[in-house]
Amino acid sequence: MRIEKIRSVFHPKSAIRNLRERMKKIRCPRCRKEATWEGNPFRPFCSERCKLIDLGNWAGESYRVPTRTQEEEEDGLPETGNSTVH
């Protein structure tokens, strides 16, 4: 009897409802600002600005890779056994 009462308080339906409401809102990976997922064209970001900043960072990181290989080619001598070239 007592257990059944507790069960009715922690109803699984309310937990699912809570989760669904939580999933509707997301946190912007750039500025950590809360943003809505549904109807947000810039998701997972809160705004176009954050999306562009993040895309810029990605472009900057990918740009770093060829720069590194160039430095290695200039610095590292082929005698050191740098045969593993991708």
Ligand SMILES: [Zn+2]
């Ligand atoms: Zn943001």
